[in-house]
Amino acid sequence: MNPIIKSNALKLFPLRKSLLLTACCLLLLPLMQGCSPINKTGTPPAVTPEPTVLDEPGEFEVNELDGRMQNDFGTYNTTLYYPASPGTYPAIAFSPGLGAVKGYYRWVGNHLASHGYTVLLFTVPVPLTASTAQHQAGFVSAFEWLEAENGNPDSPVYGQIDLNQRGIMGHSLGGAAASRAAQSMDIDAVVALAPGAPGDLVQTIRTATTPIDLKDTIAAGLATITAPTQIQAATQDCITGDLWDAAYYQALTTESRQFVLINGGNHVSFNDAGSLANTAGQAFDCKAVVDTREHHQRLSRRYFTAWFDYFLKNDAAVAPYIFGSLAEQDLASGLVSALEFELP
Numbered sequence: 643m644n645p646i647i648k649s650n651a652l653k654l655f656p657l658r659k660s661l662l663l664t665a666c667c668l669l670l671l672p673l674m675q676g677c678s679p680i681n682k683t684g685t686p687p688a689v690t691p692e693p694t695v696l697d698e699p700g701e702f703e704v705n706e707l708d709g710r711m712q713n714d715f716g717t718y719n720t721t722l723y724y725p726a727s728p729g730t731y732p733a734i735a736f737s738p739g740l741g742a743v744k745g746y747y748r749w750v751g752n753h754l755a756s757h758g759y760t761v762l763l764f765t766v767p768v769p770l771t772a773s774t775a776q777h778q779a780g781f782v783s784a785f786e787w788l789e790a791e792n793g794n795p796d797s798p799v800y801g802q803i804d805l806n807q808r809g810i811m812g813h814s815l816g817g818a819a820a821s822r823a824a825q826s827m828d829i830d831a832v833v834a835l836a837p838g839a840p841g842d843l844v845q846t847i848r849t850a851t852t853p854i855d856l857k858d859t860i861a862a863g864l865a866t867i868t869a870p871t872q873i874q875a876a877t878q879d880c881i882t883g884d885l886w887d888a889a890y891y892q893a894l895t896t897e898s899r900q901f902v903l904i905n906g907g908n909h910v911s912f913n914d915a916g917s918l919a920n921t922a923g924q925a926f927d928c929k930a931v932v933d934t935r936e937h938h939q940r941l942s943r944r945y946f947t948a949w950f951d952y953f954l955k956n957d958a959a960v961a962p963y964i965f966g967s968l969a970e971q972d973l974a975s976g977l978v979s980a981l982e983f984e985l986p
Contacts, residue, residue, distance in 0.1 A: 684878050686906045696951070696963055697944040700757035702727055707798060715776045716767030717776040718783065719744065722791070723751035723761045724799050726920040730809035732830075733955040736763045736786035737777040739814025739838070739919070741770045746917035747813065753943050760803045761949065762788060775803040777819030781810050781827060800919045807954040811946070813912045817873075818860075821890065821979060824867045831953040832871040833946045835912045837890055838882040861893035870898035872949045874942055876907035877979050880928035891982065898953070900964065902945045903980035906931045909937035941977060 691697070702725035709720045721744050725731055736750055744751075744763035751761045762784045766776035785808060792803040809831040812820040817837030824832045839860070868964035871894055875887035884903055904911075908930040910923035915935050932938055948963040962968045965983055972979045 656811070665695075670704065684906055684931040686933070687895065687976050689977065690933060690937055691944070691972070691977055693940070694944060694963065694968070696757075696947045696960065697940045699753065702756050702758055704752050704755040705798065706751075707791075709787070711764070711780075711783045713779050713783045715779055718764045718766060718780055720762055720764045720784075721745075721751065722788075722799065723755035723763070724802070725755055725758055725760075728802065729851040730802055730804045731756070731758050732804050732950070733762045733788050734759050734761045734809040734810065734811055734950065734954075735781050735788075736761060737780055737812035737816030737819050738763070738765065738769070739812070739816050740772055742813070742816070742917075742919045743769060746913045746919045748914055749939055749943075750811070754947065754950070757915050757947055758955075759809075760788065760799060772815065773848070774815060774819035774822050777812065777816055778823045781820070781823040789960075807831070809950050809954055811835070812837070814909065820839045821864060821867065821871070825863050825870065829846045829869045831950055833866070833874070833949055834871070834875060834890065835874045835942065835946075836879055836882050836887055836909050837873065839886065849898050861889070864890060865895045867894060868894050869896060870949070870953045871896055872902065872946065874902045874904065874912075874936065874945060876904045876909065876911060876930075878906060878908035878928045878930050881909035881923070881926055888980070897986045898984065900945075900949065900983040901980060902941075903978055904938055905939050905976055905979040907941075911935055911938040912942065941972070 697790050703722055705726045707722040709722065711718045711720055734754060736747060738744060738746055743765040747763055754761045764780050764784060766780055768776065788803050788899060789805055791799050792801060792805060793796040794800055807830055810820045810823055810829055811833040813835040814845045815838050817834035820832055820834050821837055873887055873891045877884055891899065908927045910920045910927050911930050913919040930938065945964060948960040951957040951960045952964065965985065969981055972978045
């Protein structure tokens with residue numbers, strides 16, 4: 643077992659307040675009222691992240707393919723981001739958060755495709771539903787859709803998707819769904835960006851006749867994940883909260899796992915800058931204290947690209963970015979406030 647890179651002191655707000663805010667936002671966000679963000683005063687990092695090969699666009703030009711997929715929940719609109727050059731590329735499926743749509747995460751699809759991945763982003767049939775069920779089913783359908791496209795001679799990605807190397811990823815409620823889907827799917831790597839408390843569990847606890855601990859309920863499922871799992875969080879996140887995201891990490895027992903706390907970013911920093919999730923979500927979130935959204939997303943890209951490269955492409959050359967000297971530099975400089983990992 644590898645030693646944990648010791649984190650700087652985490653500036654976390656009380657778990658009870660975090661869970662109340664999460665429940666409030668998950669259940670009342672469609673009404674756009676009733677959730678007041680907890681005020682968090684953060685200190686911005688003294689430096690900005692220098693570009694690296696992992697957080698800059700990759701070598702491939704990116705094409706897009708819009709489509710649809712269906713299951714018992716209804717119709718999912720999809721966009722596939724894929725390298726324009728012929729080749730065989732690992733497959734990643736991505737789920738948005740509560741009320742969000744695939745177009746809010748173009749930065750994820752474009753970036754990963756430029757680094758040699760086929761990335762399917764989907765919008766669930768009813769985005770304003772706090773249960774993860776649609777999202778979990780969407781991950782299953784995503785790989786069925788990718789398999790069909792890979793075997794279709796008329797598809798632009800015919801024979802170019804490596805379905806033996808599969809990753810799933812999501813933000814907020816989509817991140818929670820990714821962690822739930824990983825408990826039953828055959829997946830090779832997982833990334834959850836600021837995963838939230840699933841609304842169906844929140845509702846179950848609210849209506850239970852005997853006390854139920856939300857954290858313990860989620861932890862029981864997380865302990866069954868075997869795929870390498872990375873949890874990303876942000877110090878200024880007042881929607882799910884960095885303490886909640888840290889609890890996700892602490893509940894994991896898979897041999898390969900990581901927790902990355904981006905200093906100064908907030909929950910909606912994981913959304914595209916011009917998206918409704920970003921503009922409307924500011925009313926529920928604490929203010930980011932980094933200089934630009936690009937600052938936050940550059941660090942996020944660096945860590946999730948390295949994670950997928952390491953576990954889907956078996957690229958040991960990226961290890962310093964997530965486990966070694968370059969990761970230590972990010973921690974020492976204050977770009978990340980916590981960086982913890984376990985490896986076999």
